[in-house]
Amino acid sequence: MVIELSWPQVSARRLERAGLNGRPPGPTGPDVARPDAAGSDAAGPVAAVAAMCGAHAQVMSAAEASIGLRLPGVTRAAVREALWSERTLVKTYGPRGTVHLLPARDLPIWVSALSSAPAATPVATGDVRMTGEQTEQVVEAIGKAVTGAALTIDELSEAVVAATGPWAADLVMPAFQTYWPRWRQAMALAAHRGAFVFGPVRGRKVTYTAPPDAPPVTDGLARLVTSYLTAYGPATPEDFARWAGGPVRWAGEGFGAVELEEVLFEGRRAWVLAGDTAVPEEPPRGVRLLPYFDAYVVAGRPRELLYAGEAAARALAGGQAGNFPVLLVDGNVAGVWHQRRSGNRIDITVEPLRDLTAGRSRELEEQVERLGEVLEARPRLTIGPVTVGAHA
Incomplete structure (x- = not known):
């Protein structure tokens, strides 16, 4: 007999597992391929990042907020310590070829999973595109260059060109009103192959270095599906493909x-891990602020349920989630917000899409105070229209 699940039930389940219901995230479900429930990582940044299947880190302050808002008492300093001092987190290209923070001990799973995806159809035109042989040369050169070193992009570029040939240096890739050398189109692929991770910032310059030593795994895709379904199930292969950035097959x-x-999720066929059909007894409740590209909204499907009504027009960018920080009320997107930092102050403007009760308003004020703690700044809340457009 197929179990039927409603959106409120699934919403409450996902919030609980994401650590967005007032309790820190932790291992849930049968045979979960996520952090062990022992040791210092069990209630810290590593557990939070594992529970959300990676924290989007193109905007680093947003990644710090995503993690800190899920963990009482944790600030951005703890995230930075885990990333750069303890090295229990790594920064690299994750799902969809975008920059993420991942648990260092799970990196072999991600490498195994993402490197198993068939190569995407190149978007570059013929005079920009690299051949398969050139791509392999670049990936190998990157791996060799960062072994035992932390290189800036210019230093890495010099090493790659020296190892491959002058063709790799051709400035043919349009990027941010300039052009990048040809070889850089292989960066995400090289990361998915485990050739490098991000290293500590040198001054204001990003560096790249070798990943931590760890034995490889061969079943990474199955283990990544397990983690994804634990966090965001019920889901379909199509949902996973959109989230991970690979083909449906x-x-x-x-x-x-x-x-x-x-299971039947709001009338459509979907899947969970065998035996993992439990949902919280209470419907989703509470007010949350989620920053740019928070994993919960990026992975949250169907969009029409999470972004119901006016939220779809206001908080999605061409159907894409994450380009606006969102106000979450009782499990649904119910507004957008923006922060502007000046010294040790943060001005936070929140634009609700519906009137908030007195209780919800107090919860919002508490979220703003918590965000200030996470980002180590003094916050000031304004309720009103957000005039800043979507993040690219």
């Missing part, structure tokens, strides 16, 4: 490698 292979259970 590849996603289907991952689903086929895991023991699943079919």
Whole structure:
């Protein structure tokens, strides 16, 4: 008999597992391939990042907020310590080829999973595109260059060109009103192959270095599907493919490698891990502020349920989630917000899409105070229209 699940039930389940229901995230579900429930990582940044299947880190302050808002008492300093001092987190290209923070101990799973995806159709035109042989040369050169070193992009570029040939240096890739050398189109692929991770910032310059030593795994795709379904199920292979940035057929292979259970989610067929059908008894409640590209909204599907009504027009950018920081009320997107920092002050403007009760207003004020703690600044709240457009 197929279990039927409603949106409020699934919303409450996802919030609980994301650590957005007032309690820190932790391992849930049968045979979860996520952090162990022991040791210092069990209630810290590593556990939070693992529970959300990676923290989007193109905007680093947003990644720090995503993690800190899920963990009582944790500030951006703890995230930075885990990333640069303890090295229990790594910064690299993750799902969809975008920059993420990932648990260092899970990196072999991600490398195994993402490197197994068939190569995407190149978007570069013929005079920009690299051949398969050139791409392999670049990936190998990157891995060799960062071994035992932390290189800036200019230093890495010099090493790659020296190892491959002058063709790699051709300035043919349009990027931010300038042009990048040809070889840089292979950066995400090289990261997915485990050639490098981001290193500590040198002054204001990003560096790249070798990933931490760890034995490889061969079942990464199945384990990534397991973590994804634990956090964001019920879901379909199509949902996973959009989230991970791979083809549906590849996603289907991952689903086929895991023991699943079919459910009806708001009338559509979807899947959870076998035996993992439990949902909280209470419906979703509470007010949350989620920053740019928070994993919860990026992975949250169907969009029409999470971004119901006016929220779809106001808080999505061409159907894409994450380009606006959002106000979450009782599990649904109910507004947008923006922060502007000046010294040790943060001005936070929140634009609700509906009137907030007195209780919800107090919860919002508490979220603003907590955000200030996370980002180590004094916050000031303004309720009103957000005039800043979507983040690219």
